Amino acid sequence: MSTLRKISIVAILGMAFTLTGCATGPTQEQAGAVLGGALGGVVGGQVGAGRGRTAAIIAGTLAGAAIGGSVGRTMDEVDRMKVSRALETSPDHRPVAWQNPNTGHTFQATPTRTFQSAGQDCREYTVVGNMSGSRETITGVACRDAQGRWVNQ
Template structure:
């Protein structure tokens, strides 16, 4: 369950960065990650638990998700957000953009998998791989470019 929570948290924290949600005056990256991770953990706990153990599974999932999401949110910064958006903007399908964050030492890789047009705007399916403290997580997402040029997770 923890591995699934971590993977979902990576995807949603990436979504928050691409959408520009961690702006001045808003929630910190760690706070946003903790909220997203906690919500996902609670949902996963509800799916896993049954009977009288369901409440315990929801609580455990929420706590684990908040911890993992907060950690991932804390590890991604503006460098990672910019590099992810740049990969979506410039890399052809199946070509990976890899980097190591100079501030954290964490490694990331974004690979656009396919490109299509939806509603008159470019959309891309992509795979994100993060290696944080030796833990490798890979998630797949979809993003479309907005009218102002940002990439927004769908």
């Protein structure tokens, strides 16, 4: 088994344990960290070869987790409600923007693809946050649960 494959399996298992360890579901910070880590690992895997590639995957995963987690950490209940509303009402590729009255941070949520998975309505989305002069982007997938709420996958 290749080193890249081993790292991928460890990363996937780590993400699975992180998500299943949260009885009430992952927080925005956790979801952002998982998504950012996964994307960072993929980007890191495109760089270098051999041991350099392995180091790039690890560095990309850690950097992505930190960035994604910081976006999730800065979002409060107002922002989560706005993202949920965008998933509920906005057509694909139509952004919904807002400024949080409590923090002054601005966000833009854009549903990018609507699909069915295991009988559930699901949507891929992108959230761009501008927090205190720092601009960060996360992507994710949310599916509607039995109660009609959008839940990050």
